Amino acid sequence: xxxxxxxxxxxxxxxxxxxxxxxxxxxxxxxxxxxxxxxxxxxxxxxxxxxxxxxxxxxxxxxxxxxxxxxxxxxxxxxxxxxxxxxxxxxxxxxxxxxxxxxxxxxxxxxxxxxxxxxxxxxxxxxxxxxxxxxxxxxxxxxxxxxxxxxxxxxxxxxxxxxxxxxxxxxxxxxxxxxxxxxx
Amino acid sequence: xxxxxxxxxxxxxxxxxxxxxxxxxxxxxxxxxxxxxxxxxxxxxxxxxxxxxxxxxxxxxxxxxxxxxxxxxxxxxxxxxxxxxxxxxxxxxxxxxxxxxxxxxxxxxxxxxxxxxxxxxxxxxxxxxxxxxxxxxxxxxxxxxxxxxxxxxxxxxxxxxxxxxxxxxxxxxxxxxxxxxxxx
Amino acid sequence: xxxxxxxxxxxxxxxxxxxxxxxxxxxxxxxxxxxxxxxxxxxxxxxxxxxxxxxxxxxxxxxxxxxxxxxxxxxxxxxxxxxxxxxxxxxxxxxxxxxxxxxxxxxxxxxxxxxxxxxxxxxxxxxxxxxxxxxxxxxxxxxxxxxxxxxxxxxxxxxxxxxxxxxxxxxxxxxxxxxxxxxx
Amino acid sequence: xxxxxxxxxxxxxxxxxxxxxxxxxxxxxxxxxxxxxxxxxxxxxxxxxxxxxxxxxxxxxxxxxxxxxxxxxxxxxxxxxxxxxxxxxxxxxxxxxxxxxxxxxxxxxxxxxxxxxxxxxxxxxxxxxxxxxxxxxxxxxxxxxxxxxxxxxxxxxxxxxxxxxxxxxxxxxxxxxxxxxxxx
DNA sequence: CATGAATGAGCTTTCATTCAT
DNA sequence: CATGAATGAAAGCTCATTCAT
Numbered sequence: 001x002x003x004x005x006x007x008x009x010x011x012x013x014x015x016x017x018x019x020x021x022x023x024x025x026x027x028x029x030x031x032x033x034x035x036x037x038x039x040x041x042x043x044x045x046x047x048x049x050x051x052x053x054x055x056x057x058x059x060x061x062x063x064x065x066x067x068x069x070x071x072x073x074x075x076x077x078x079x080x081x082x083x084x085x086x087x088x089x090x091x092x093x094x095x096x097x098x099x100x101x102x103x104x105x106x107x108x109x110x111x112x113x114x115x116x117x118x119x120x121x122x123x124x125x126x127x128x129x130x131x132x133x134x135x136x137x138x139x140x141x142x143x144x145x146x147x148x149x150x151x152x153x154x155x156x157x158x159x160x161x162x163x164x165x166x167x168x169x170x171x172x173x174x175x176x177x178x179x180x181x182x183x184x
Numbered sequence: 185x186x187x188x189x190x191x192x193x194x195x196x197x198x199x200x201x202x203x204x205x206x207x208x209x210x211x212x213x214x215x216x217x218x219x220x221x222x223x224x225x226x227x228x229x230x231x232x233x234x235x236x237x238x239x240x241x242x243x244x245x246x247x248x249x250x251x252x253x254x255x256x257x258x259x260x261x262x263x264x265x266x267x268x269x270x271x272x273x274x275x276x277x278x279x280x281x282x283x284x285x286x287x288x289x290x291x292x293x294x295x296x297x298x299x300x301x302x303x304x305x306x307x308x309x310x311x312x313x314x315x316x317x318x319x320x321x322x323x324x325x326x327x328x329x330x331x332x333x334x335x336x337x338x339x340x341x342x343x344x345x346x347x348x349x350x351x352x353x354x355x356x357x358x359x360x361x362x363x364x365x366x367x368x
Numbered sequence: 369x370x371x372x373x374x375x376x377x378x379x380x381x382x383x384x385x386x387x388x389x390x391x392x393x394x395x396x397x398x399x400x401x402x403x404x405x406x407x408x409x410x411x412x413x414x415x416x417x418x419x420x421x422x423x424x425x426x427x428x429x430x431x432x433x434x435x436x437x438x439x440x441x442x443x444x445x446x447x448x449x450x451x452x453x454x455x456x457x458x459x460x461x462x463x464x465x466x467x468x469x470x471x472x473x474x475x476x477x478x479x480x481x482x483x484x485x486x487x488x489x490x491x492x493x494x495x496x497x498x499x500x501x502x503x504x505x506x507x508x509x510x511x512x513x514x515x516x517x518x519x520x521x522x523x524x525x526x527x528x529x530x531x532x533x534x535x536x537x538x539x540x541x542x543x544x545x546x547x548x549x550x551x552x
Numbered sequence: 553x554x555x556x557x558x559x560x561x562x563x564x565x566x567x568x569x570x571x572x573x574x575x576x577x578x579x580x581x582x583x584x585x586x587x588x589x590x591x592x593x594x595x596x597x598x599x600x601x602x603x604x605x606x607x608x609x610x611x612x613x614x615x616x617x618x619x620x621x622x623x624x625x626x627x628x629x630x631x632x633x634x635x636x637x638x639x640x641x642x643x644x645x646x647x648x649x650x651x652x653x654x655x656x657x658x659x660x661x662x663x664x665x666x667x668x669x670x671x672x673x674x675x676x677x678x679x680x681x682x683x684x685x686x687x688x689x690x691x692x693x694x695x696x697x698x699x700x701x702x703x704x705x706x707x708x709x710x711x712x713x714x715x716x717x718x719x720x721x722x723x724x725x726x727x728x729x730x731x732x733x734x735x736x
Numbered sequence: 737c738a739t740g741a742a743t744g745a746g747c748t749t750t751c752a753t754t755c756a757t
Numbered sequence: 758c759a760t761g762a763a764t765g766a767a768a769g770c771t772c773a774t775t776c777a778t
Contacts, residue, residue, distance in 0.1 A: 008741080024294025026210035029768060041770085043742055051769065109291025110208025139348060139356035140363075143339065147360065150338060151331055158330065164323060172323035176331065179324075192758085213751060225752085227759050235752065376737085392662025394578035397772060409773085411738050419773065475661025478576025507716060507724035508731075514710065515703055515728065522702060523695065532691060540691035544699065547692075560762080581747065593748085595763055603748065 009047045011037055016054045021100040025055070025111040056117040062101055063117075065093045066124045073131050080184025083132055083145075087181065090128070091152050091174045099156030106153060125149070134182070141182055148180040193231045195221055200238045205284040209239070209295040240301040246285055247301075249277045250308050257315050264368025267316055267329075271365065274312070275336050275358045283340030290337060309333070318366070325366055332364040377415045379405055384422045389468040393423070393479040424485040430469055431485075433461045434492050441499050448552025451500055451513075455549065458496070459520050459542045467524030474521060493517070500549070509550055516548040561599045563589055568606045573652040577607070577663040608669040614653055615669075617645045618676050625683050632736025635684055635697075639733065642680070643704050643726045651708030658705060677701070686734070693734055700732035 015036050019028040030051060034041045048054045069089050076082050094102060105112055105121060112118035133145040155173030159166050199220050203212040214235055218225045232238045253273050260266050278286060289296055289305060296302035317329040339357030346353055383404050387396040398419055402409045416422045437457050444450050462470060473480055473489060480486035501513040523541030527534050567588050571580040582603060586593045600606045621641050628634050646654060657664055657673060664670035685697040707725030711718050 022294070024210070024292075026208070027294060027298075030770090031768080040743055042744075042772090045770065046741060046743095103293075107291070107293030108208075109287075110206070110211060114211075139346075139352055140359045142346065143335065143342070143353075143356050143360050146342065147331060147335055147338070150334065151327065154331070154334060155327065158327070162323075162326065168323055169327075172327050175324045176327050214753090215751080224760055226754085226761080229753070230759060390662070392578070392660075394576070395662055395666075398774090399772080408739055410740075410775085413774070414737060471661075475659070476576075477655075477659025478574070478579060482579075507714075507720055508727045510714065511703065511707065511710070511721075511724050511728050515699060515706070518702065518706060519695065519699055522699070526695070526698065530691075530694065536691055537695075540695050543692045544695050582749090583747080592764055594750085594765075597749070598762060598764095 008037070008039065008043065012044055012047055012054065013058055017058055017100050017104065020055070020058075020108070021104040025104070025108045052115050052117075055112075055115055058101060058104075059117040059121060062093070062097045063120060063124065065097070066090075066128075069093065070124065070127050070131070078131070080182060083181050084178055084184070086128075086131055087148060087152070087177050088174065090149070091170070091177065094152055094156060095170060099159060102153050102156045106157060132181070137182065144180045144182075148177045151177040151180065192221075192223070192227070196228060196231055196238065197242060201242050201284050201288065204239070204242075204292070205288040209288070209292045236299050236301075239296075239299055242285060242288075243301040243305060246277070246281045247304060247308065249281070250274075250312075253277065254308065254311050254315070262315070264366060267365050268362055268368070270312070270315055271332060271336070271361050272358070274333070275354070275361065278336055278340060279354060286337050286340045290341060316365070321366065328364045328366075332361045335361040335364065376405070376407070376411070380412060380415055380422065381426060385426055385468050385472065388423070388426075388476070389472040393472070393476045420483050420485075423480075423483055426469060426472075427485040427489060430461070430465045431488060431492065433465070434458075434496075437461065438492065438495050438499070446499070448550060451549050452546055452552070454496070454499055455516060455520070455545050456542070458517070459538070459545065462520055462524060463538060467527060470521050470524045474525060502550070505550065512548045512550075516545045519545040519548065560589070560591065560595065564596060564599055564606065565610060569610055569652050569656065572607070572610075572660070573656045577656070577660045604667050604669075607664075607667055610653060610656075611669040611673060614645070614649045615672060615676065617649070618642075618680075621645065622676065622679050622683070630683070632734060635733050636730055636736070638680075638683055639700060639704070639729050640726065642701070643722070643729065646704055646708060647722060651711060654705050654708045658709060684733070689734065696732045696734075700729040703729040703732065 012033065015033050016028070019033060019036075030041050030044050034044055037043075044054075048057065069086065073082065073086050105118075112121070128149060129146060132148060133142050137145075151173050155169055158173075159169050162169055196217065200212070200217050203217060203220075214225050214228050218228055221227075228238075232241065253270065257266065257270050289302075296305070312333060313330060316332065317326050319326075321329075335357050339353055342353065342357075380401065384396070384401050387401060387404075398409050398412050402412055405411075412422075416425065437454065441450065441454050473486075480489070496517060497514060500516065501510050503510075505513075519541050523537055526541075527537050530537055564585065568580070568585050571585060571588075582593050582596050586596055589595075596606075600609065621638065625634065625638050657670075664673070680701060681698060684700065685694050687694075689697075703725050707721055710725075711721050714721055
């Protein structure tokens with residue numbers, strides 16, 4: 001029974017993300033991805049020009065969501081409430097995109113850093129930081145703002161370690177994140 | 185000018201850590217380490233049995249320090265002030281060990297996870313968490329306690345990104361970390 | 369604007385010859401040819417059974433011309449003047465067929481040798497040589513006769529290197545070629 | 553019985569040149585070279601950094617000889633006799649270096665052109681041409697000078713096709729080459 | 737007339753590792 | 758204390774080719 005049109009590409013992305021997040025980018029070979037899918041390596045190359053291209057594709061939706069949020073935020077006046085709203089919306093994006101992508105990013109620093117998509121993502125985080133961090137605030141407050149983002153990101157990773165309901169962890173992480181922002 | 189006795193082993197560790205932290209564990213080949221030192225790959229194998237062994241050796245001091253701290257903490261009654269003291273002492277350990285090792289650990293999740301030394305380190309972090317986190321506390325407070333550690337760890341990574349004096353960042357991160365602990 | 373019937377096949381030949389001559393047979397992939405034409409690889413296979421088949425087709429006209437000339441020559445009595453006439457006519461064929469085909473042949477020895485069409489071409493050159501070279505002549509004269517052909521062939525390649533009008537180079541090469549034949 | 557020191561590298565060069573000349577650069581895989589020698593592909597990479605590097609190494613001696621000749625020639629006043637002497641010495645170089653290298657160069661145009669060593673070789677030929685060709689001479693004479701070089705080069709290739717003693721072919725080719733130079 | 741999807745074979749290259757000297 | 762030489766395994770990638778639609 002042949003795969004349905006458009007199916008394979010999506011399956012590659014799924015399997016790839018799973019393996020990249022679990023075993024790391026470098027340790028995951030295209031052979032492994034292909035084998036899991038029951039196709040040949042060459043088939044992967046039909047759908048993606050390079051291994052890195054798979055990652056690029058994986059980042060795409062997330063990138064678009066983040067860009068949209070950034071664009072929106074830049075049109076608003078910067079107030080404490082805006083910052084909180086940005087954090088809330090970012091949390092929502094994270095929830096939708098699932099934890100694997102973030103885990104992959106956080107745990108594969110060197111690999112991601114060398115990829116074009118990685119540089120892009122870094123830039124986006126900086127853009128975020130620019131919104132959340134008041135450049136005139138104290139150093140501790142600046143760090144807090146960064147930790148705020150990190151709190152959300154990490155919560156997705158921590159879900160495995162804390163023996164609690166995913167949604168509950170997610171909600172708690174958001175609460176912590178909001179608390180880390182300077183009060184309005 | 186010939187290398188001094190015992191010197192080579194230390195130099196290997198230094199160069200290896202630098203490269204592991206910068207480029208990642210997988211992307212750093214023994215050839216590269218050897219070339220930087222002006223020795224052959226085979227020389228590395230004289231000093232370390234495997235590539236992983238270099239990492240093991242790198243973790244050793246840090247591991248000992250952390251173990252000592254844990255042992256000490258376990259003898260004390262668990263009070264809010266103890267928790268704060270543990271965080272302070274841990275911060276001191278981090279400062280001494282330099283940021284590279286932590287950066288390597290944080291950014292090379294999958295690789296570290298597969299190594300024996302990595303599993304050990306994870307266990308130690310869990311031990312820490314057990315001390316810092318009150319199992320009966322609210323989920324947000326549990327997350328805060330974890331973030332507290334993370335704040336310190338990340339501060340070492342963030343030093344590159346924040347345009348501020350290393351010591352200042354370090355102090356600020358400690359302040360934030362302490363604030364994240366439940367008040368006594 | 370859709371391709372006209374029969375058009376595609378011709379365009380494939382053109383692009384293929386251009387790339388084969390410029391980059392070599394092996395370095396030119398069907399993907400590259402297809403991309404230049406804005407069609408898919410599979411389309412090439414509609415028009416030609418194999419990659420080698422494209423080359424075969426490329427050689428066809430040239431082969432026919434040369435065969436005709438050989439056939440004609442074999443009916444004439446072998447005289448110095450015949451030899452000169454053969455060279456003249458061969459030069460004319462070369463001029464018509466353009467330099468790319470010859471350049472491809474000369475610069476892709478190993479590849480051409482392995483193809484059926486290549487073996488054919490080699491046979492034809494030998495037939496030529498048999499006409500131009502007097503087996504009883506001195507070794508230098510035999511070499512001169514071969515160089516005579518080569519002079520024409522190379523002139524097409526040299527046109528890029530000599531800063532002179534193509535037609536002038538062509539005429540000069542013919543003059544040299546004729547001079548290399550034994551006088552009548 | 554293990555290979556003797558320095559042996560392997562030389563054997564790789566020999567086998568590689570033989571295969572490159574016979575089957576072409578691209579069609580000759582490192583696997584094939586390694587198999588012929590009874591070593592692994594990785595062994596080749598111990599001795600040469602890349603496939604192209606083998607070729608570079610192959611060209612080295614020839615390049616040095618040609619450079620020396622060019623340097624010498626440039627110190628002499630340009631006379632017809634000098635040109636003849638240059639051709640004679642070049643012929644000698646060719647004879648020493650054996651025909652395979654030249655055959656490889658002539659028959660693998662596209663591959664050689666893309667290699668650094670190939671570009672170098674091309675430059676050297678141009679330097680030669682500058683010595684042999686009088687820029688004010690007629691176009692036919694310019695072509696003749698080029699053919700003169702070519703005559704020598706080709707003679708090495710022709711040795712297979714002409715049923716005559718190698719030395720005799722070589723001598724005849726030199727005679728023809730000298731005849732193609734403008735008389736003094 | 738052509739495409740989309742896939743394959744199998746093969747390529748160059750790199751890596752951690754070994755071992756006799 | 759270290760090197761020179763080599764290996765086995767695997768990686769990422771490309772290619773000519775096929776075939777159902």
